[in-house]
Amino acid sequence: MEKEFTYPEPAGLGDNRIGEKMIVNLGPSHPATHGVLRLKIELDGDMVTRCDPIVGQLHRGQEKLAENMTYNQFVPFTDRLDYLAPMCNNIAFVQCVEKIAGIDVTERCKALRVICCELSRIASHLVGLAAYGMDAGGWTVFMYCYTQREKLMTLFEELTGARLTNSFARVGGMRRDIPESWLGNVNKFANQFLPALDEIDKLITRNRIFVDRTEGIGIITPEQAMQWGLTGPNLRGSGVATDLRKDCPYLGYDNYEFDVAIGARGDAYDRWLVRIEELRQSIRIIRQAIEKMPDGKINIDDHRIVPPEKDKVLRNMEDLINNFVVVTQGPAIPRGEAYFEADNPKGALGFYIMSMGGGVPYRVKIRAPSFITLSAMQEILPGHHMSDIPIILGSMDFVLGECDR
Amino acid sequence: MSYLINQTATCMPALLGTADCSYADMALFIVLKVVFALAAIIVIMCFAALSVVAERKVCAYIQGRYGPNRTAIPIIAAIPLVGNFLKKNGLMQLVADGLKFLLKEDPLPAHVSKLWYLAAPIMSLSPILICACLIPFGVWWDSGGAAHPLAAANIDVSLLAVLAIGALGVYGAIMAGWSSNSKFPYMGAIRASAQVISYELTMALAAMSVVLYMGSVSDSPLSLFEIASAQEQSWFFMTQPLAALLFIVALFAETNRLPFDMAESETDLVSGFHTEYGSFKFGLFFVGEYGHVALGSALFIILFLGAWNPLPYISYPESWGWISTLLGFITFLVKISAMIFFFIWVRWTLPRFRYDQVMALCWKCLMPLALANLVFYMAIAAI
Numbered sequence: 001m002e003k004e005f006t007y008p009e010p011a012g013l014g015d016n017r018i019g020e021k022m023i024v025n026l027g028p029s030h031p032a033t034h035g036v037l038r039l040k041i042e043l044d045g046d047m048v049t050r051c052d053p054i055v056g057q058l059h060r061g062q063e064k065l066a067e068n069m070t071y072n073q074f075v076p077f078t079d080r081l082d083y084l085a086p087m088c089n090n091i092a093f094v095q096c097v098e099k100i101a102g103i104d105v106t107e108r109c110k111a112l113r114v115i116c117c118e119l120s121r122i123a124s125h126l127v128g129l130a131a132y133g134m135d136a137g138g139w140t141v142f143m144y145c146y147t148q149r150e151k152l153m154t155l156f157e158e159l160t161g162a163r164l165t166n167s168f169a170r171v172g173g174m175r176r177d178i179p180e181s182w183l184g185n186v187n188k189f190a191n192q193f194l195p196a197l198d199e200i201d202k203l204i205t206r207n208r209i210f211v212d213r214t215e216g217i218g219i220i221t222p223e224q225a226m227q228w229g230l231t232g233p234n235l236r237g238s239g240v241a242t243d244l245r246k247d248c249p250y251l252g253y254d255n256y257e258f259d260v261a262i263g264a265r266g267d268a269y270d271r272w273l274v275r276i277e278e279l280r281q282s283i284r285i286i287r288q289a290i291e292k293m294p295d296g297k298i299n300i301d302d303h304r305i306v307p308p309e310k311d312k313v314l315r316n317m318e319d320l321i322n323n324f325v326v327v328t329q330g331p332a333i334p335r336g337e338a339y340f341e342a343d344n345p346k347g348a349l350g351f352y353i354m355s356m357g358g359g360v361p362y363r364v365k366i367r368a369p370s371f372i373t374l375s376a377m378q379e380i381l382p383g384h385h386m387s388d389i390p391i392i393l394g395s396m397d398f399v400l401g402e403c404d405r
Numbered sequence: 406m407s408y409l410i411n412q413t414a415t416c417m418p419a420l421l422g423t424a425d426c427s428y429a430d431m432a433l434f435i436v437l438k439v440v441f442a443l444a445a446i447i448v449i450m451c452f453a454a455l456s457v458v459a460e461r462k463v464c465a466y467i468q469g470r471y472g473p474n475r476t477a478i479p480i481i482a483a484i485p486l487v488g489n490f491l492k493k494n495g496l497m498q499l500v501a502d503g504l505k506f507l508l509k510e511d512p513l514p515a516h517v518s519k520l521w522y523l524a525a526p527i528m529s530l531s532p533i534l535i536c537a538c539l540i541p542f543g544v545w546w547d548s549g550g551a552a553h554p555l556a557a558a559n560i561d562v563s564l565l566a567v568l569a570i571g572a573l574g575v576y577g578a579i580m581a582g583w584s585s586n587s588k589f590p591y592m593g594a595i596r597a598s599a600q601v602i603s604y605e606l607t608m609a610l611a612a613m614s615v616v617l618y619m620g621s622v623s624d625s626p627l628s629l630f631e632i633a634s635a636q637e638q639s640w641f642f643m644t645q646p647l648a649a650l651l652f653i654v655a656l657f658a659e660t661n662r663l664p665f666d667m668a669e670s671e672t673d674l675v676s677g678f679h680t681e682y683g684s685f686k687f688g689l690f691f692v693g694e695y696g697h698v699a700l701g702s703a704l705f706i707i708l709f710l711g712a713w714n715p716l717p718y719i720s721y722p723e724s725w726g727w728i729s730t731l732l733g734f735i736t737f738l739v740k741i742s743a744m745i746f747f748f749i750w751v752r753w754t755l756p757r758f759r760y761d762q763v764m765a766l767c768w769k770c771l772m773p774l775a776l777a778n779l780v781f782y783m784a785i786a787a788i
Contacts, residue, residue: 022588024588024589026673030675031675032673046592046760046761133756136756136757137663137664137666137670137755137756137757138755138756138757139464139468139753140464140467140468140753140754143468143469143470144468144469147469203754204756207755207756209664209755209756209757209758210756212758212759212762213756213757213758213759213762385759385760385761386592386673386760387670387673387759387760388759389673390673
């Protein structure tokens with residue numbers, strides 16, 4: 001369904017207006033494409049007349065792989081979907097599994113998941129903004145964002161032991177409880193993050209060159225955005241106030257106060273503003289979550305789902321057996337199927353899981369927001385300049401790991 | 406040194422044919438000219454090399470990083486204080502980068518047009534070296550008290566010559582883009598040529614308003630030395646601020662620096678016109694770019710920022726003789742360094758324009774302003 005761009009009626013130039021067209025391959029290895037995306041672009045001079053995104057270079061068959069492993073074993077694979085916000089993916093996946101089993105995780109776990117999700121959202125948006133700024137030529141924005149992301153990585157390391165591929169969520173809870181002083185460190189991060197964000201904001205948001213580059217570029221109307229199935233910041237950038245955290249709250253998001261940022265015109269500049277504002281709202285949610293972090297257990301008590309604590313396993317025979325069964329055969333999930341969508345930084349990441357009972361899924365289907373974002377490229381890019389391509393790609397903020405899954 | 410300079414001065418009339426001059430003197434004159442030309446080239450090349458380091462260090466400080474501080478040459482790094490200083494300031498990185506360009510395999514892609522492909526880096530660098538010989542780096546006074554420029558070649562139309570020869574550098578980009586026989590370099594070259602040709606007009610028009618003023622006070626208004634000498638009192642950026650602003654904006658475009666680096670805007674054109682180049686041929690483009698920046702800075706300083714005078718209304722007195730010459734030379738180098746810092750500062754702060762915006766800015770904004778500025782000073786000169 002490729003759209004072809006044609007010029008408005010040329011003024012007095014006749015057929016000479018349109019010259020010989022040139023096919024340019026942007027990618028698979030090209031600085032603008034943020035991964036192994038290939039855009040086959042037809043150029044008329046400097047103007048894009050046709051665009052054909054070719055994806056799949058990073059295909060790993062994750063959906064099929066999932067059928068051969070237990071639920072908890074698949075969690076590390078979800079890290080590799082949107083690898084800029086791994087914990088969001090982990091949590092979305094286990095939420096879906098828990099939906100089949102009808103598990104209600106503890107309040108402490110919910111609060112921790114919210115903090116993890118929002119920190120990951122910040123980490124992902126920071127990369128999005130950094131790459132966007134860099135695409136516009138603002139290298140310093142990139143480094144400023146990465147300085148903050150580095151601090152986040154340290155926090156993740158303290159919590160999960162890994163910096164990038166966290167694999168922290170488990171069905172029925174989390175890998176382990178919050179380390180001492182971690183919440184204090186998160187609070188410290190939040191306190192220094194807002195001034196740093198203001199600095200990034202001041203550096204580029206009102207910059208005349210940046211505004212000229214992004215305003216009116218890559219406009220998506222609300223109707224188009226909904227038709228194409230865009231979600232997350234890209235949909236909100238078009239002015240549709242949809243946020244799954246508000247509309248169908250999960251993890252107790254309805255208990256938190258936050259605003260949904262929406263754009264006015266749906267251009268690249270609006271998407272930048274929406275992401276900047278979402279960072280501020282995320283910090284707001286994190287602060288509330290830290291404030292009312294409940295005490296208690298992080299995992300549920302059902303030992304058919306979550307293995308017992310290690311010291312019990314070492315002492316009680318029954319716990320040892322439980323541990324053995326859950327680790328080798330996976331959590332005992334009943335027959336059933338469920339679809340769960342979480343509002344991830346890149347859009348609504350959906351998991352459809354069908355269970356035939358036992359610890360291994362029968363079928364997993366992933367709805368990857370980046371794939372849907374990219375499929376809109378052939379509609380958005382025609383009619384723009386060659387130099388606008390990185391700007392639009394940057395403003396849509398996609399990840400190829402998720403798109404190709 | 407002063408003997409050599411005096412020798413040059415005495416031989417100067419020989420070239421003009423006004424005095425008798427032996428062949429020996431003539432030969433000495435030519436050798437001296439070559440030595441001076443080499444000296445000028447070395448100054449500009451040193452600036453080009455050091456600005457590569459400066460770029461990395463300054464951008465690191467702007468972005469809250471350290472920049473290169475690890476590279477060490479074994480024996481030199483062991484010298485107590487100097488070694489550590491060189492290492493920490495990334496100066497040994499410069500040697501490593503240079504060696505890397507020299508020692509890497511020099512690839513020649515099969516699909517290129519070989520002659521032009523090989524000629525392009527040379528074409529990109531050599532105009533800058535020629536221009537370096539025309540730049541007066543200071544002033545010296547002979548025994549009679551007459552002022553002479555510290556330049557390899559003092560010609561009456563040196564401003565025109567620098568603008569004309571400096572503009573040839575873009576042919577390097579065009580040749581590289583065309584001969585690479587590849588789409589991204591081709592597009593980079595087209596952008597570079599359109600942009601540089603457009604901004605040259607603005608640049609020349611901005612310089613013309615200075616020349617217009619010079620016409621009323623000097624016999625050779627197009628000589629860079631005369632322009633520099635006329636700024637002992639007020640500097641031209643004070644009397645002609647708009648011209649200075651237009652000139653510096655055009656200079657950024659001329660040197661293909663951000664926010665105008667259309668020729669190699671790496672996010673959409675990979676690396677622009679030198680995408681297909683590697684190893685030392687790329688190194689020549691690289692040095693050429695920084696050489697262009699150093700040369701452009703020197704030109705801007707001579708035209709608008711008082712050349713070798715330390716401050717407006719203050720200049721080194723002639724009575725100090727060679728000390729004044731030396732101080733003036735150092736002042737000039739310091740000013741060039743400051744200008745290069747400014748170039749780097751802008752590059753790491755601003756985002757990049759889009760190609761059509763660059764052209765619109767030139768033709769719809771800067772050109773009319775430059776013309777209006779010129780007409781304004783013409784009217785003043787007429788009154």
